[in-house]
Amino acid sequence: MTGLRYGILILILLILFGCDTDLISTKSSGTKHDKIALGRYLFYENRLSINHTKSCGSCHAPELMFADGYRRSVSPYGENLIHNSPSLINCVELQFLGWSNPNIKTLSQQIERPLYNEHPREMGLHKHIDEVMAYLMKDSLYNHLFKRCYPRDTFPYSANHIIECIVAFESTIHSQKSPYDLYIKGDSSAFNESAKRGLKLFSSATLKCIQCHTPPHFTMATLAKNPDSVYFNIGLYNVGGNHQYPKNDPGIMEYTGRESDNGKFRVPSLRNVLLTAPYMHDGSVNTIEEVIDLYAAGGRNVTWGSLQGDGRKNKNKSILVQGFTLTQEEKKNLIDFLAALTDSSILRNEALQNPFRIR
Ligand code: HEC
Ligand code: HEC
Numbered sequence: 001m002t003g004l005r006y007g008i009l010i011l012i013l014l015i016l017f018g019c020d021t022d023l024i025s026t027k028s029s030g031t032k033h034d035k036i037a038l039g040r041y042l043f044y045e046n047r048l049s050i051n052h053t054k055s056c057g058s059c060h061a062p063e064l065m066f067a068d069g070y071r072r073s074v075s076p077y078g079e080n081l082i083h084n085s086p087s088l089i090n091c092v093e094l095q096f097l098g099w100s101n102p103n104i105k106t107l108s109q110q111i112e113r114p115l116y117n118e119h120p121r122e123m124g125l126h127k128h129i130d131e132v133m134a135y136l137m138k139d140s141l142y143n144h145l146f147k148r149c150y151p152r153d154t155f156p157y158s159a160n161h162i163i164e165c166i167v168a169f170e171s172t173i174h175s176q177k178s179p180y181d182l183y184i185k186g187d188s189s190a191f192n193e194s195a196k197r198g199l200k201l202f203s204s205a206t207l208k209c210i211q212c213h214t215p216p217h218f219t220m221a222t223l224a225k226n227p228d229s230v231y232f233n234i235g236l237y238n239v240g241g242n243h244q245y246p247k248n249d250p251g252i253m254e255y256t257g258r259e260s261d262n263g264k265f266r267v268p269s270l271r272n273v274l275l276t277a278p279y280m281h282d283g284s285v286n287t288i289e290e291v292i293d294l295y296a297a298g299g300r301n302v303t304w305g306s307l308q309g310d311g312r313k314n315k316n317k318s319i320l321v322q323g324f325t326l327t328q329e330e331k332k333n334l335i336d337f338l339a340a341l342t343d344s345s346i347l348r349n350e351a352l353q354n355p356f357r358i359r
Helices: 003-016 032-043 106-117 127-139 140-149 159-170 181-182 191-202 290-298 328-341 344-348
Strands: none
Touching: 032 140, 032 159, 106 159, 127 140, 140 159, 181 191, 191 328, 290 328
């Protein structure tokens, strides 16, 4: 009897003092599904940028495998950002996000950059988030969606909620249905002979691609905890013969302060790589053929302009990038293998498309 009385008393206290009602019922909280639905609208919402011209989806477009096709992305005011836009497919798997800041390890940490960066701006919302809230609150679509996600909040509009929902949506940009995935699951018809030979070359002790571009996502950035296994100098620059990358963008050295980190950038995933040209952190390599020629040469010799210098001789270059020789046939094999990392099912996935276009 006493047990029952205590039980009733605790229940009354919980209700009276508004303790976390999740203990009693979870029905009053928005579901993950609700948050993904709101996040999808916000991801494609131009009013989330300072002058209403850009959304996350402008630089991470579904038809371009969630990249943007520019060498370096363009800000709402038309300035070039410092870097090429990476594809967001499977980004939830990454242990290290972005090209050169080893401190960004989660999607929630990462999103602060596009939202609030100032030099240059991506969305440009630093000190402007309240204006955005004012727009969203006036829109009956968002009124409905925010209340559905956060029914217990009297004022459901906040930067944290925007971040939570966009991250929930980003985490669904996930796919592993390329011919390569079918092949390793045992469907040998998914791979032709040329792609099979390409995989062998990719994994060989001569080319060494697989040591940095390691499956399942063909990047150590989904596997390693130690930045030393994730960031490398592959010999793109050697400005003035001084072992430097361009001054305004020296790789992780910007964060570690170590000269030996000059020119080290994160190994990108090679999934869908044939659809995400141009390549490298600064988009300075136009085609996949050029990428292979660059590795075959053991780096890049820049022969003219202000960035002149022989990247092959950069002392910070990884010892894994030594150069090799391929026949035309072998080069084709390697490209056929990289093509087999393309997952076109993602392009047809309605749930990832811009909802403003479908309506
Ligand atoms: C103006 C273009 C632009 C906009 C707008 C933009 N991004 Fe990006 N995004 C980039 C670029 C460029 C990078 C590479 C950043 C770096 O490392 O310097 C990037 C990197 C990322 C990454 C890391 C991916 C990886 O492979 O490590 C994620 C995740 C991401 N953006 C999500 C978002 C989200 C969410 C939004 C909207 C809030 C957004 N981006 C808006 C251009 C943009
Ligand atoms: C030492 C590690 C390492 C090895 C070995 C390596 N890569 Fe890379 N790869 C990288 C890094 C780091 C980058 C990004 C460099 C940058 O932007 O400065 C990169 C970039 C790329 C890109 C551009 C992708 C994009 O989205 O921009 C392709 C394609 C590529 N590598 C293919 C290969 C192939 C093919 C091989 C084997 C011949 C190979 N890599 C060997 C580390 C490596």
